Amino acid sequence: MTASTVRQENLLFCQHFTAVRIYTGTQVFSLAERLSSLYIAALSTLRFDGAFTPLFSAFSLEPICCMEIGEANGLITTKMKVEDV
Numbered sequence: 001m002t003a004s005t006v007r008q009e010n011l012l013f014c015q016h017f018t019a020v021r022i023y024t025g026t027q028v029f030s031l032a033e034r035l036s037s038l039y040i041a042a043l044s045t046l047r048f049d050g051a052f053t054p055l056f057s058a059f060s061l062e063p064i065c066c067m068e069i070g071e072a073n074g075l076i077t078t079k080m081k082v083e084d085v
Contacts, residue, residue: 010044
């Protein structure tokens with residue numbers, strides 16, 4: 001992945017954030033595999049002056065409870081198998 005590709009993906013992700021009404025200062029949680037899209041999501045969240053919090057599926061569904069405590073505004077996921085969660 002080149003720097004140019006990262007920049008383009010970042011801009012697209014920021015446009016998507018705006019489309020789903022995620023704005024500056026939001027708290028975005030992530031329950032996703034470690035793919036390039038996860039890093040793009042993190043960079044895009046930081047670009048929006050937001051807080052990016054990765055949740056790890058290795059701990060089953062327990063980390064999802066942290067979303068309520070952290071007053072999450074958004075959740076980023078990928079398609080995962082049920083066995084992975």
